[in-house]
Amino acid sequence: MEIGLNHYLVLSTILFAIGLVGVMKRKNLLLLFFATEILLNSVNIAFAAISHYYGDLTGQMFAFFVIAIAASEVAVGLGLLIVWFKRHGNIDLDSMTSMRG
Amino acid sequence: MFEAVAFYLFAFLTIAMFYIVVTTKQALYALTALAAGMIFISAFFFILGADFLGAIQIIVYTGAVMALYAFGMMFFDTTRDVKEKQGNKFIIVGLSTLAAILVVVIFAAPMVSENVVALYPIVEGVGNTQEVGVVLFTKYLIPFELAAVMLLVAMIAGIVLAGKKMDLSLTLMNSEEIEEAKKQKNKKVLS
Amino acid sequence: MEKFLYIALFAPLVSSLFAALFTTTKKKTFVGIIASLLIFTAFASSSVLLAHILNNGAPIHVEMMTWMATGDLYIPFGFVVDQVSVTMMMVVTLVSTIVHIYSIGYMDHDKSFNRFFAWLSAFVFSMMILVMSDNYAGLFIGWEGVGLCSWGLIGFWFHKESATWAANEAFIMNRIADLGMLIGIFLVYWNTGTLQYDGAFEAFKTLDTATLTWIGIFLFIGAMGKSAQFPLHTWLADAMEGPTPVSALIHAATMVTAGVYLVIRSNELYDLIPHVGLFIASLGAFVALFAASMALVNRDMKRIIAYSTLSQLGYMFAAAGLGAYWVALFHLMAHAFFKALLFLGAGNVMHAMHDELDPFKMGGLKKVMKGTFIMMTLASVALAGIFPLAGFFSKDAILEAAFVEHHYIIYSVLLFTAGLTAFYSFRLVALIFHGEERYKLFGIHPHEAYKFMLVAMSPLLILAIIAGAMKGTYYEMVISVLPETEYHIHSHLVYWVMTIGTQLFVIGAVVYAYKKYADWKSVPDGSSDVEQSFMYKLLYNQYYIPYAYEEYIVKPYREISEIFWTKVDMKVVDATVDGIAGIIYGTGEKTRDMQSGNLSTMLKWMVAGTVALLSLAVVFGLAARNSDEIVAILSALGVM
Numbered sequence: 001m002e003i004g005l006n007h008y009l010v011l012s013t014i015l016f017a018i019g020l021v022g023v024m025k026r027k028n029l030l031l032l033f034f035a036t037e038i039l040l041n042s043v044n045i046a047f048a049a050i051s052h053y054y055g056d057l058t059g060q061m062f063a064f065f066v067i068a069i070a071a072s073e074v075a076v077g078l079g080l081l082i083v084w085f086k087r088h089g090n091i092d093l094d095s096m097t098s099m100r101g
Numbered sequence: 102m103f104e105a106v107a108f109y110l111f112a113f114l115t116i117a118m119f120y121i122v123v124t125t126k127q128a129l130y131a132l133t134a135l136a137a138g139m140i141f142i143s144a145f146f147f148i149l150g151a152d153f154l155g156a157i158q159i160i161v162y163t164g165a166v167m168a169l170y171a172f173g174m175m176f177f178d179t180t181r182d183v184k185e186k187q188g189n190k191f192i193i194v195g196l197s198t199l200a201a202i203l204v205v206v207i208f209a210a211p212m213v214s215e216n217v218v219a220l221y222p223i224v225e226g227v228g229n230t231q232e233v234g235v236v237l238f239t240k241y242l243i244p245f246e247l248a249a250v251m252l253l254v255a256m257i258a259g260i261v262l263a264g265k266k267m268d269l270s271l272t273l274m275n276s277e278e279i280e281e282a283k284k285q286k287n288k289k290v291l292s
Numbered sequence: 293m294e295k296f297l298y299i300a301l302f303a304p305l306v307s308s309l310f311a312a313l314f315t316t317t318k319k320k321t322f323v324g325i326i327a328s329l330l331i332f333t334a335f336a337s338s339s340v341l342l343a344h345i346l347n348n349g350a351p352i353h354v355e356m357m358t359w360m361a362t363g364d365l366y367i368p369f370g371f372v373v374d375q376v377s378v379t380m381m382m383v384v385t386l387v388s389t390i391v392h393i394y395s396i397g398y399m400d401h402d403k404s405f406n407r408f409f410a411w412l413s414a415f416v417f418s419m420m421i422l423v424m425s426d427n428y429a430g431l432f433i434g435w436e437g438v439g440l441c442s443w444g445l446i447g448f449w450f451h452k453e454s455a456t457w458a459a460n461e462a463f464i465m466n467r468i469a470d471l472g473m474l475i476g477i478f479l480v481y482w483n484t485g486t487l488q489y490d491g492a493f494e495a496f497k498t499l500d501t502a503t504l505t506w507i508g509i510f511l512f513i514g515a516m517g518k519s520a521q522f523p524l525h526t527w528l529a530d531a532m533e534g535p536t537p538v539s540a541l542i543h544a545a546t547m548v549t550a551g552v553y554l555v556i557r558s559n560e561l562y563d564l565i566p567h568v569g570l571f572i573a574s575l576g577a578f579v580a581l582f583a584a585s586m587a588l589v590n591r592d593m594k595r596i597i598a599y600s601t602l603s604q605l606g607y608m609f610a611a612a613g614l615g616a617y618w619v620a621l622f623h624l625m626a627h628a629f630f631k632a633l634l635f636l637g638a639g640n641v642m643h644a645m646h647d648e649l650d651p652f653k654m655g656g657l658k659k660v661m662k663g664t665f666i667m668m669t670l671a672s673v674a675l676a677g678i679f680p681l682a683g684f685f686s687k688d689a690i691l692e693a694a695f696v697e698h699h700y701i702i703y704s705v706l707l708f709t710a711g712l713t714a715f716y717s718f719r720l721v722a723l724i725f726h727g728e729e730r731y732k733l734f735g736i737h738p739h740e741a742y743k744f745m746l747v748a749m750s751p752l753l754i755l756a757i758i759a760g761a762m763k764g765t766y767y768e769m770v771i772s773v774l775p776e777t778e779y780h781i782h783s784h785l786v787y788w789v790m791t792i793g794t795q796l797f798v799i800g801a802v803v804y805a806y807k808k809y810a811d812w813k814s815v816p817d818g819s820s821d822v823e824q825s826f827m828y829k830l831l832y833n834q835y836y837i838p839y840a841y842e843e844y845i846v847k848p849y850r851e852i853s854e855i856f857w858t859k860v861d862m863k864v865v866d867a868t869v870d871g872i873a874g875i876i877y878g879t880g881e882k883t884r885d886m887q888s889g890n891l892s893t894m895l896k897w898m899v900a901g902t903v904a905l906l907s908l909a910v911v912f913g914l915a916a917r918n919s920d921e922i923v924a925i926l927s928a929l930g931v932m
Contacts, residue, residue, distance in 0.1 A: 015115065018122075020196070022123030038119050048145065061236060072255030076262070079259040082173065083263070085177060196896070204906065
């Protein structure tokens with residue numbers, strides 16, 4: 001049984017869907033961040049797989065930069081999260097309604 | 102054969118871990134499951150011959166990002182159950198599945214029809230790390246440097262944001278002190 | 293000469309615009325003075341043009357600019373000054389100059405003094421366009437312009453319900469007729485391909501009679517509306533709600549004669565269709581008698597004069613219909629002078645009597661208002677057609693024309709009407725100026741009008757007296773444009789018998805009127821035998837025609853409108869519009885929840901949007917991939 005690109009893509013998609021569920025379902029900001037990590041990782045798998053099957057390193061490069069971005073996002077996001085928690089005592093999404101039109 | 106077994110095993114494990122991440126009520130479980138999922142993902146990278154990427158995955162994600170999360174969680178009350186009142190679960194799952202299927206259709210359809218899988222098998226002349234290094238420091242030098250600057254900026258931002266009023270700990274204060282601190286902070290934080 | 297043409301045309305416009313600047317400010321006498329001066333300028337220019345034409349100068353034809361040029365349609369703003377239009381220009385500018393000056397005094401106490409002059413001058417401008425245009429389209433602009441100004445002036449005192457009603461009635465009646473006029477103009481263009489008078493008249497000669505008949509009828513319907521001929525006559529009497537100078541200028545001297553002018557202008561058309569001409573003449577004779585009969589018993593001074601105007605318009609149409617266009621135009625001119633004079637005199641009386649209009653409540657005013665008395669008496673003499681005043685020459689010519697053309701019924705009707713005219717005119721004069729001073733019962737202290745108003749009226753008086761003497765010159769002038777029809781009764785004996793007989797008949801009517809009304813004692817209260825009689829009631833109620841219109845046209849129309857309003861407009865048109873608005877509003881109301889500010893909801897919407905876009909990408913990707921097959925299927929289905 002040969003494992004082809006489609007297998008990886010399907011796996012990536014399943015993970016992406018799980019991530020999306022998390023994004024929509026979670027009300028806790030920290031867990032929302034976890035869900036976004038899942039999204040990024042699922043995309044990374046797709047990049048690596050495409051890179052492998054095309055024989056082109058560009059995919060890996062992109063995965064590499066995605067990881068860098070994820071790291072920065074976590075740093076800044078957690079900082080903001082802490083500030084928010086200090087002000088309001090919770091990190092509940094439903095309490096963040098200041099963007100109401 | 103070995104590849105197929107490894108793929109299915111890790112695929113199952115990853116999906117299971119990530120499923121726990123999005124469903125569990127305990128933030129700590131979620132954190133642990135996420136860390137495990139990250140490591141399992143690195144396995145795919147190794148299978149795909151992207152050794153460097155796999156190593157990075159483990160070091161950066163599991164080592165740095167998850168550690169950062171773990172430290173960040175110290176600020177929050179993690180023993181408390183995450184309260185989640187949900188509207189329509191069907192919508193969430195349905196939308197996600199639909200999106201996923203569409204993405205698969207978009208990506209997979211052309212590749213299957215053009216049968217690109219067999220056309221470019223990877224030929225390992227040199228080590229993956231070496232290859233990555235060559236490409237990264239020639240073609241992607243400027244993005245690489247920009248990423249470095251971005252990380253630096255993110256680091257400083259994280260420190261500045263999280264580092265304010267480090268002397269106050271909400272978990273160690275009683276409620277009156279918290280109220281007092283809130284009043285002051287509303288004026289001073291982020292100022 | 294073109295310079296004078298433009299001055300004559302645009303001085304009233306300048307005057308109107310100038311006065312319009314001050315419409316919202318309070319009364320400023322200089323507005324009236326400057327407007328009068330500008331109108332006088334137009335009058336002076338018209339005089340120069342008249343002198344030019346009289347010296348056998350060629351008609352002046354200018355084309356100011358192109359108005360419409362699309363395909364075969366070419367309509368310029370062209371103006372022509374020939375013998376006919378210069379006559380009309382003289383009448384219009386002269387009467388309007390006098391009315392402008394007179395109005396300075398008459399409207400003295402009115403707070404909308406400036407607005408009055410703006411409208412009045414605008415009217416003169418429209419009238420000038422009407423008479424000077426060299427094509428039917430330009431004539432129509434002027435036609436509508438005078439209609440609009442007439443509306444604005446009848447309803448000048450718009451705070452009075454009756455005035456606004458009368459203004460709307462006049463406007464709507466005229467619109468009905470204008471539809472006919474417009475159809476006529478379209479027919480002219482349809483059949484001749486041009487609206488220029490010269491070109492159209494040239495082309496008429498080649499058209500068949502049926503077409504020409506339709507054109508003639510439709511154009512005449514327009515003329516009927518503007519000149520208030522039966523059955524569209526009711527508006528003219530109601531139009532007396534407007535200020536009296538307006539009645540003098542618009543509803544006696546100029547605008548109402550526009551219909552006659554149209555027929556005269558189109559004389560080459562009506563010459564080709566004598567049966568339509570005969571219809572016009574018959575209708576004219578009928579209206580002359582019909583209107584005169586209503587004037588006999590009316591108790592409203594201005595309405596009596598209005599009916600008299602109507603009657604005289606009937607005379608003009610009778611003459612024009614019989615082919616005696618120059619006679620019609622001559623009577624138009626003479627009538628303009630003495631009728632305007634009569635109206636202005638009535639205005640003086642009205643002022644003196646504090647807007648009392650019932651002549652039975654006046655009497656004996658000749659002691660107080662000597663000037664007005666003399667003027668109105670002479671105007672009435674002229675109106676009655678007594679030698680040697682203007683009315684004699686013009687009216688006599690109409691009678692002669694009818695006689696010579698062997699239309700004896702029309703002749704006898706017109707003759708009888710001449711007697712009625714004399715009777716009601718002097719009934720009015722006798723009731724107002726002679727007899728007992730009945731106004732004392734009502735505690736009114738009459739006074740004579742301002743001196744300058746009387747002076748302003750004097751040119752009209754002079755013209756009403758001497759206009760007859762100009763008949764020869766006038767005839768020489770207009771025959772170069774209008775058909776040369778001399779009416780000479782072959783036998784001298786018949787001529788003298790006719791003339792003297794008519795004069796005696798008319799004078800008899802005058803004497804009878806004096807005898808009956810000069811010593812009137814009391815104000816009638818509707819109890820006398822005469823007032824109880826059927827004829828009196830019929831005439832007093834204007835043959836119940838306004839009542840019939842109200843009952844059988846206005847009320848059903850209102851009911852239909854009501855049905856259309858509630859059923860069609862509210863339930864279909866409004867419902868559609870409201871429905872669209874409701875859908876949009878409802879959508880907004882529902883989707884407002886999207887903007888709850890809740891991040892979680894927003895994320896869900898974001899995902900939904902992503903899914904939608906991805907679906908689109910898939911659909912279009914598939915479509916692009918299989919475009920050939922799709923085209924094949926569609927063509928097989930016969931869609932493309």
